[in-house]
Amino acid sequence: MSIVTAERPKAQRPQRQKLSVVDCDIHPGFSTPDEIHPFLPERWREHVKTFGGHYRQAFADTLSHPRMAPEVSRADAWPPKGPPGSDLEFMRAQHLDANGVEYGMLMPLNRGPGNQRNLGYGAALATAVNDWQIAKWVTPEPRLRASIVVTQEDPEAAIAEIEKRAGDERFAQIMLPPRSLEPLGRKRYWPIYEAAVAAKRPLALHVGGINGYPATASGYPSYYIEEQHTNVQGMQQLVTSLVLEGVFERFPQLRVVLVEGGIAWMPALKWRLDKHYKRLKAEVPHLKRLPSEYIHDHIWLTTQPLDEPDKDSDLAETFELVGSDRIMFSTDYPHWDFDDPRFVLSKLTLSPEKQQAILAGNARALYGLK
């Protein structure tokens, strides 16, 4: 008896081979919790073993709103060993190769150097995370680009770190958390922006951070779904502060990338800022132009989590209102709310040129990628 099998057609994987993507938000992970320790000086290695991290919140080892999935991650993103995002081979197969990622921007959130209350440890950790990105990720995988992680509450250390990395083109941008001790437009942070301009790197502000302030003006929300939504208000506040304090008037070369905030909130914020600025401009005479003009010239947004209106035409309109030349694609790999490049823009009635600009062209231009 012989078994005859008809040749089965290969599973349809739409556009997989055609994609050419710059993913502006990839999270690299530690394979083991102490993987970073060899990158720390002895003094801080001993410190972290004895005292651990020290944050402005209740818990030393987790955030205050438990997520809905382990490691906030896709269930299928766990490599054979270690947590999601920690295995380069697995990341290549599941994401970089599969989704046509030509360049990927690393967004290391590991241990939050900028949120450490011990500034010395924060600075040492930032340096360690930067060395680790090069050693574990960027050297073996040239499609990946590192971010210069800095401690915004210690501008001196941040500037030293920026200057140290400025000559290494594998660092594409400077990363600090938007939830800082004061709104990021305030003058205490301006020396960092001066260094960013000198190093010719954009600032990447990925949602999150632990600054000790409840996530709303009315205290802590109870649930993760609410806290997740405050990422939007974090971005809105950040834009408001940077614009109104005059950061872009003082640093006309500064470019800012907002990562993981989505995009759809931006038009209404521009309208609100412009409208009330006109009435209250006497309070901010250092501004010479409308808030929306500074925003367009200085701020880029990444797509994920891409907002999902009931009508696709509403999203297409949103891309135009935000400015499709300022929107860059991102997936948030390996997190649970990953946006799949094969599907996420497919329902939109964008021209092929605009679609390609969002998937890759805008990021190539901003980061000067070949």
Next chain:
Amino acid sequence: MAMPNSIFGHPAIDCDVHIAVPNTAALMPYLDAYWYDAFRSRGIEKTSFTLTGDPPNTPLAARPDWRPKSGKPGSDLELLRSQALDGFGSSFAIANCLFGGMALHSEDLAAVMCKAVNDWVADTWLDKEPRLRASILVPQQSPELAVEEIERRAHDKRFVQITLLAMGNELLGRRSLWPIYEVAVRHNLPIGVHAGGLYHHPTLNGWGSFFLEDYVANAFAFENQVVSLVCEGAFAKFPDLKVVLIESGVTWLPASMWRLNKTWRGVRPEIPWVKQVPSELVRQHIRLTLQPFDEPEGSGRLERFVEQMQSDQLILFSTDFPHWHFDGKDALPLSPSSPLAPKILYQNALDTYPRLTETTSVPAFAPKEISP
């Protein structure tokens, strides 16, 4: 009930005008002996309690032609009559009196302030102008004392809603505030959430530098409150609860819903009491007053808002008198011949505020206790 046409060719109900207590001393007749003495001896009587978030001399606080010759914006009944009521031909106007004393840390003192303001509003404004309605000011810091004040005032049907602030001690969805919603629903009183705050950091990144920054941040606070009311289950617990967002800016809402709907689809097991997509709950329970309407002038965003929210019932006409958001009579960013105009100008308000047309006079006596 027959209402005359406004300047827009339909009847109009102005769902947000501001009236102001001229000074704390005006409240003295409404205090009991203990507090009368305390206000005198502690100098409270002479303190203005001007809110950081509401400085009276900014261009936003009063349109040049709506600013009284002396005294605080919103303190002159004749101006309110001629500029707001007659000026637009509104049949009713709902007054909000945000007296700073409500933001005191002492719950008792805040409660006394709110009580005195409510009685003063009834005597000084409502008794004199039959087109005027008001909101019950409550000490938001203490749900217990807030409920007490609502029960005390609810008999007077000229009070058509309860005022809470967009930035408070707690998010409005939290269960500790549910006693307020229980009594609100029982008395047919919507919750009017007004821009402004008690005393916390205005944003999740702490304290900004400018008044403008704080004013813009009110929209973020409203967004937090909508998310909280939906996610913490207040609407599941109180299916008849109506919440009106007052002076919110409005146009942020559709994008906020797109995001919340998406997140809810991903993590809804966390909040199993939310069984509908959040935007549906918002359509059922949330209303928004019109001004300020954040858009580039003449951009047609009001029609787009209605399309995107898939409801023409959400927006309630308001001038936000005497605040300066528009010039002349341009309070309605819409053609008066649009089929949306009558909904926005008065029909939605009548549906939202059941008390609006119930009475034009005060009942003869206030019942001492109201049983649930």
